[in-house]
Amino acid sequence: MASNHFPFATLSVVQTYRALEIAIQWTLDSAFRDVAPLNFTVEVSETPDFSVLLYSIEAGDNFFAIDDKKLRQGATIDLYYRVRLVTGSGGNYISPVIGHWVNKANKHLHRLAAEITRREFVRYRFTGHKGWVLKRRNYGIQDPTQLDPITGVPLSDQTSDYGTGFPGGYYPPVKISYSREAVENSSQLSSEGFGTTTQEVQKHRHAGFPMLEPYDIVVTDTNQRYRYVKVNATFMPGTDILLVQSADAVLLPLTDPIYRIPIPQ
Structure with a gap:
């Protein structure tokens, strides 16, 4: 740009x-x-x-x-x-x-995109889940009290910015519908020497809005909170019209400050 x-x-x-x-x-x-x-x-x-x-x-x-x-x-x-x-x-x-x-071609493609998106939401209605997306802030005036004084990395245990380094941390939650395509669990040795830990990764499918990025958060209808670590987008061929997003989401522990962000009921 x-x-x-x-x-x-x-x-x-x-x-x-x-x-x-x-x-x-x-x-x-x-x-x-x-x-x-x-x-x-x-x-x-x-x-x-x-x-x-x-x-x-x-x-x-x-x-x-x-x-x-x-x-x-x-x-x-x-x-x-x-x-x-x-x-x-x-x-x-x-x-x-x-x-x-x-132009005329774009009009036709946008109509097709609207119909594809409508059908995607019909699918979510019967086989999907409700939730919220928290979009991560990544710009603005950083608060030096929320950063590591040596590395400048945001402190993950802070409530005022939720580990982003920027006041507020995240935008207001956006209500979404999505489908859960797969759930994977893996075990690995704890870096703190506490034996093995289990990590849950879910594969989600979303429509085009909101456009997702790694580090965004999804909150499930049971208040579990996942961080997106990978997002792939599918566009209408020959256009920049976003149709579907596939995302890998990692379950966050209950001790993560993300759980302190209030979500509408």
Whole structure:
């Protein structure tokens, strides 16, 4: 991504399970340092130069926004999205522009993607599980009291940042549906000399939203918490439309500070 769009690292449009609803999701460069509050706004236009602004969507300090305006009802217009970030220091940053349904071929592919996603959620309804995803923060002003004074590595037992080194640690939880494809258990010698330990790894299947990354957390409906260590994405052939994600998730011990993050009931 061009440097003049710093600190934005990625910007994606992802189909949700509702046919006329999409999510706009972004990530920032981990080197970005600016002061809170951070306020994100998604701006929408019919032209890539944004000469006329159709509407905007306030996202606050989050990593995504949902566009449910249903302006694509007749599939007759093209929409362009960009994200504006305003920081507590007065910084004003604008992401690159991403288009949705910019030509006839894309319109057809987006319709197919919406139908594939809908069927994926039907599958989860009957064979899947409910849960929450905690997206890990990876930018901002780090609190030096939460870092190892020698190595600069975040202290894993801290509650205020949950081992990330950044205030808050994670974004607010996002409700999800997913399927559990496999469960694997392995035994290994404890590095502390306490005999053997067992590690549980689950293989999960997700739809495209939210887009997952290693170190994100999934919370099950029984409040077990897993850290994603590997994520593979499947896209619509010939496009950047994300359809399905396969992820390996490692069960965290009950002593992990991640369990202190409250989850809605």
